[in-house]
Amino acid sequence: xxxxxxxYIPERGDIIxxxxxxxxxxxxxxxxxxxxxxxxxxxxxxxILSDHIKKFDWKVRKAKFIEKAHPPVLSECIExxxxxxxx
Numbered sequence: 666x667x668x669x670x671x672x673y674i675p676e677r678g679d680i681i682x683x684x685x686x687x688x689x690x691x692x693x694x695x696x697x698x699x700x701x702x703x704x705x706x707x708x709x710x711x712x713i714l715s716d717h718i719k720k721f722d723w724k725v726r727k728a729k730f731i732e733k734a735h736p737p738v739l740s741e742c743i744e745x746x747x748x749x750x751x752x
Contacts, residue, residue: 689715689717694712700745701715
């Protein structure tokens with residue numbers, strides 16, 4: 666972290682607000698890829714593509730809540746995603 670005349674540069678562990686969300690897309694075309702996580706929701710069924718993480722400004726895109734993923738589905742997504750970003 667830098668202060669004074671220097672621009673702030675985030676470091677690992679810093680908590681900052683950007684109005685951005687990181688999301689994984691959902692597809693109805695299940696192919697059995699290693700990073701797919703099967704989703705059997707009330708509104709959506711298919712596969713979450715945990716390796717296709719996207720960022721967007723959720724306020725500009727007017728994001729709206731549809732339904733909540735079951736905890737085991739969320740855990741599997743996080744586990745698969747963590748294999749991509751581990752040190």
